[in-house]
Amino acid sequence: MVRELTVDLGTRSYPIYIGEGLLANIAAYFEKHGISKASPLLVVTDDHVAKHHLKPVLSRLAEGGYTAVSYTVAAGEKSKSLAVLEDVVGACLQAGLDRKSTVVALGGGVVGDLAGFVAASYMRGIRFVQIPTTILAHDSSVGGKVAVNHPLAKNIIGAFHQPEMVLYDTSTLLTLPDRDVRAGLSEMIKHGLIWDAEFTAWCEANAEKLIGLNPEALQYGLYKGCAVKAAVVSKDERENDLRAILNLGHTIGHALEAVAGYNELQHGEAISIGMVGAAMLSVRMGNPEEIFTVTERIFKKFGLPTRIPAHFDTEAIMRAMMHDKKFSEGRMVYIIPTAIGKVEINKNVSAEWVREIVDRLKRED
Numbered sequence: 417m418v419r420e421l422t423v424d425l426g427t428r429s430y431p432i433y434i435g436e437g438l439l440a441n442i443a444a445y446f447e448k449h450g451i452s453k454a455s456p457l458l459v460v461t462d463d464h465v466a467k468h469h470l471k472p473v474l475s476r477l478a479e480g481g482y483t484a485v486s487y488t489v490a491a492g493e494k495s496k497s498l499a500v501l502e503d504v505v506g507a508c509l510q511a512g513l514d515r516k517s518t519v520v521a522l523g524g525g526v527v528g529d530l531a532g533f534v535a536a537s538y539m540r541g542i543r544f545v546q547i548p549t550t551i552l553a554h555d556s557s558v559g560g561k562v563a564v565n566h567p568l569a570k571n572i573i574g575a576f577h578q579p580e581m582v583l584y585d586t587s588t589l590l591t592l593p594d595r596d597v598r599a600g601l602s603e604m605i606k607h608g609l610i611w612d613a614e615f616t617a618w619c620e621a622n623a624e625k626l627i628g629l630n631p632e633a634l635q636y637g638l639y640k641g642c643a644v645k646a647a648v649v650s651k652d653e654r655e656n657d658l659r660a661i662l663n664l665g666h667t668i669g670h671a672l673e674a675v676a677g678y679n680e681l682q683h684g685e686a687i688s689i690g691m692v693g694a695a696m697l698s699v700r701m702g703n704p705e706e707i708f709t710v711t712e713r714i715f716k717k718f719g720l721p722t723r724i725p726a727h728f729d730t731e732a733i734m735r736a737m738m739h740d741k742k743f744s745e746g747r748m749v750y751i752i753p754t755a756i757g758k759v760e761i762n763k764n765v766s767a768e769w770v771r772e773i774v775d776r777l778k779r780e781d
C-alpha cells in the first residue's frame with residue numbers, strides 16, 4: 417500500500433508518497449510528474465547510503481529511459497559545506513545537467529539539504545526530488561528548507577526550494593543503524609507534541625513497533641509526521657510565524673549540539689532533551705504538571721535522552737543559545753507546550769528561567 421499526501425503550496429504544491437518498495441517504480445513516478453528524459457539527472461547520495469541503495473535506483477532509472485549519473489559524498493554533517501557544494505556543482509557540469517535537469521537527493525537530511533541547495537542554486541534553480549532514507553528525513557525532506565553550513569553557524573547558507581515530490585520507500589530504512597532510528601523518531605514524536613494529542617498517544621503505544629521498524633507502524637507514523645509538517649508549512653512556508661512551532665525543543669537542542677561540537681549528541685537526541693526542557697519550562701510557567709510527566713515518559717520509552725550529560729557547561733549552553741536566538745531585556749521567544757498536542761509561541765520567556773531549567777536538566781536524573 418502506498419500512502420499519499422500533498423504539500424499544499426499553490427503552484428508549488430507537491431506529493432509525498434510513502435510505501436514499502438516504491439523505488440522499484442521510480443521511473444514511473446518520475447514520468448508521472450513530468451521529469452524530463454531528454455536531460456540528464458544527477459543522483460546525490462553519501463557513501464553509507466550508496467552501499468545499500470544506489471545501484472537499484474540507478475538501474476531502475478536507466479530501465480525507465482532516464483540518463484542518471486551519481487555523485488557520492490562522504491557520510492556526515494561535514495559534507496554540508498561550501499567545498500562539497502562546489503564538488504557537486506562540478507559533477508552537475510560534468511554530467512551536462514541543463515535547466516530542465518533534475519537533482520535527486522538519495523539519503524538522509526545531510527544529503528537532502530546539500531543536494532537541495534545545489535538544485536536551488538545550479539543555473540539559478542533546477543528541479544529536485546527527495547528520496548529520504550532516514551526517519552529523521554521525514555522532517556527534513558518536507559518544507560523546502562535547503563542549506564549548507566558555515567564553520568561559524570549551521571544551515572546559514574541556504575534557500576527555500578520545494579521539491580517536485582518526495583518518494584519515501586520505507587524498505588530503505590531497514591539498513592539504518594538503531595541509534596539513527598531512535599534519533600529520527602524524536603522528530604516524529606515532536607510532530608505529535610506540537611499538533612496532535614492522539615498521534616502522540618499512538619506513538620507512545622507503538623514505541624516498540626516503531627523502534628523495531630515494523631512496516632505498518634513505520635508507514636503510519638511517517639505518514640502522520642509528514643502530514644503535520646505539510647500542514648504547518650502549507651500555512652506558513654517562509655516561517656513568518658506558525659512554522660516556528662516546528663522548533664519545539666530546538667532552542668536547548670541546538671545549543672547542546674553546538675556545545676558538543678556536533679559529535680556527542682545526534683540532532684534527534686539533542687531535541688528530545690530540549691523538548692523535556694520546554695515541558696519543564698511550561699510547568700514552571702503554570703501549565704499542568706502532566707505536560708512534563710507525559711513528555712518525559714515518552715522519550716524514556718524510546719530510549720532517547722531526557723537529561724543533559726553532567727559534563728556540559730551551563731554557561732556554554734547559555735552562550736550558544738544567545739548566539740542562536742535573540743534575547744532582549746532578558747526575554748526570549750520560546751516554543752512552549754500548553755497541553756499535549758498543543759504549543760504556543762511565547763515571546764516573553766524569562767532567560768533566567770531558561771537557565772534554571774538548563775541547570776535542572778543537568779542535575780536531576
Ligand SMILES: NC(=O)c1ccc[n+]([C@@H]2O[C@H](COP(=O)([O-])OP(=O)(O)OC[C@H]3O[C@@H](n4cnc5c(N)ncnc54)[C@H](O)[C@@H]3O)[C@@H](O)[C@H]2O)c1
Pocket residue numbers: 462463464465468491492493496523524525526527529549550551552553555556557558559560561562571588589590591592593596683
Ligand atoms: N531542511 C530541514 O528542514 C531540516 C530539518 C531537520 C533536520 N535537517 C538536517 O538534517 C540533517 C540530519 O539528518 P539525518 O539524521 O538524516 O542525518 P544523515 O543524513 O547524516 O544520516 C544519518 C546517518 O545515517 C546514514 N544513513 C542514511 N540513510 C541510511 C540507510 N538507509 N541505511 C544506512 N545508513 C543510512 C548516513 O550515511 C549517516 O551516517 C542535519 O544536517 C539537519 O540540519 C534539515
Ligand SMILES: [Zn+2]
Pocket residue numbers: 603666683687
Ligand atoms: Zn529538528
